Amino acid sequence: MKILVAGGTGYIGSHKVVELMQQGYEVVIVDNLCNSYAGVVDSIAQITGKRPDFLELDLADADATECFFNHYTGINAAIHFAAHKAVGESVAKPLMYYRNNLYSLINLIKNMEKQGAGNLVFSSSCTVYGQPDELPVSEQSLIKPAWSPYGNTKQVSEEIIHDVCIATKLKAIALRYFNPIGAHASALIGEYPIGVPNNLMPFITQTAIGKREVLSVFGDDYPTPDGTAIRDYIHVVDLAKAHVVAVKRMLSNQCKSNFEVFNLGTGSGYSVLEVLRSFEKVSGIKINFKIVARRAGDIEQVWADTSFANRELGWKAALGLDEMTHSAWEWEKALRNIELKTQ
Ligand code: NAD
Ligand code: UFG
Numbered sequence: 001m002k003i004l005v006a007g008g009t010g011y012i013g014s015h016k017v018v019e020l021m022q023q024g025y026e027v028v029i030v031d032n033l034c035n036s037y038a039g040v041v042d043s044i045a046q047i048t049g050k051r052p053d054f055l056e057l058d059l060a061d062a063d064a065t066e067c068f069f070n071h072y073t074g075i076n077a078a079i080h081f082a083a084h085k086a087v088g089e090s091v092a093k094p095l096m097y098y099r100n101n102l103y104s105l106i107n108l109i110k111n112m113e114k115q116g117a118g119n120l121v122f123s124s125s126c127t128v129y130g131q132p133d134e135l136p137v138s139e140q141s142l143i144k145p146a147w148s149p150y151g152n153t154k155q156v157s158e159e160i161i162h163d164v165c166i167a168t169k170l171k172a173i174a175l176r177y178f179n180p181i182g183a184h185a186s187a188l189i190g191e192y193p194i195g196v197p198n199n200l201m202p203f204i205t206q207t208a209i210g211k212r213e214v215l216s217v218f219g220d221d222y223p224t225p226d227g228t229a230i231r232d233y234i235h236v237v238d239l240a241k242a243h244v245v246a247v248k249r250m251l252s253n254q255c256k257s258n259f260e261v262f263n264l265g266t267g268s269g270y271s272v273l274e275v276l277r278s279f280e281k282v283s284g285i286k287i288n289f290k291i292v293a294r295r296a297g298d299i300e301q302v303w304a305d306t307s308f309a310n311r312e313l314g315w316k317a318a319l320g321l322d323e324m325t326h327s328a329w330e331w332e333k334a335l336r337n338i339e340l341k342t343q
Helices: 011-022 040-048 060-073 088-093 094-115 149-167 200-211 236-251 274-284 305-311 322-340
Strands: 002-006 024-030 055-056 077-080 121-124 171-177 179-181 213-220 233-235 259-264 290-294
Touching: 002 011, 002 088, 011 024, 011 040, 060 094, 077 094, 077 236, 088 094, 088 149, 094 121, 094 149, 121 149, 121 236, 149 171, 149 259, 171 236, 179 200, 179 236, 179 322, 200 213, 200 274, 200 322, 213 274, 233 236, 233 322, 236 259, 236 305, 259 305, 274 322
Parallel strands: 002 024, 002 077, 024 055, 077 121, 121 171, 171 259, 179 233, 213 290
Antiparallel strands: none
16 A cells, blocks of 8 residues: 655654554655655664655645656555644744645645545644633534634645545545654654744753753743643654554545544643653753743643544554653754764
8 A cells, every 4th residue: 555645754744654664554755845854764764674755845836746646646545744833933924824734735635636546634733623612622622713824724624625525535534633742762753843943842852952042931821720831742653653543444444434533632631831840850851941921822721532533543642741751852862963973
């Protein structure tokens, strides 16, 4: 089975590629490298003992995407990770987000449909729930107005996919990730954002290693026990394993409808300070941090009701917060050695 992984050199995509290849799938990665490095393909080859095909491609470019599909046939399913993903940045640059995230999806499904490669797994997000009225959020919870342009791109993307699934033979699964953190146990792949990280975990590890001076904690006046915002952090390897289950479900025709949606989280929420304390415990390093104002577009708290995914997919997140922060730290240290060697 040949699987197209769009955005496969990125953080979550690279972990997914490893899991797929270890299960015997043939993988072709496309990525425009706007937030990742081609060297990730070498690391994937080192972990799996096999090199996935890789092509540099901007999926938001309609002609280039069509050209790719004209030359690359026989794809059984596509997993679509390729998007911009920073909530705060999307508030500052909405058009960049709408253009990239929506054009890339439309170009991908248009060409898949033409090829008859009608299976899509889409990277959605718990951001589609906005700030929910009740916690935990289940797949049945109300989709409220998005709090950021990024969140809106995920809501609109799901609507586009839903409509195309009705109109054509496309089958799709949207996986609503909560907050993936951590890295592969080999410490050969992990989160490696270009420039200053937007996400919490890489900012913590980069502060610990000395790349950043101080971590800003965005707000301590939320209505939470310690005043900082709460998220459902999930180990990226657990997340990658759930994708393999989703792909198998589609390819073996076990989906119960043409468009299915699942929450991927652990079911537990942790505050920013709890993540910080877990990191300090596993690394033995004290993090220099300061409390600053809330970040635009941030919601106060969210965590998942995972019972539907657990039951239907037969999947459950296995790794806890300390394992997440520990693996993120091992990755950051490994990265320092790689960077020192290449200087
Ligand atoms: P990432 O930035 O590490 O990976 C995305 C990859 O897509 C990058 O390699 C980037 O270069 C590529 N890309 C972006 N636009 C592209 C385009 N037009 N054409 C080709 N390649 C393009 O991000 P990630 O954390 O791995 O996230 C993957 C997906 O999961 C995204 O869709 C994101 O919105 C979604 N998601 C992420 C999180 C999270 O916290 N990381 C949470 C929920 C959902
Ligand atoms: N935070 C800080 N300081 C930082 C970075 C983050 O205090 O330097 C806080 C944020 O305010 C938030 C929490 O840490 O309360 C998590 O922030 P992230 O930026 O790591 O994650 P978000 O919840 O904002 O968003 C992430 C992804 C989105 C995805 C969403 C799903 O970036 O793509 O998780 O919950 F949609």
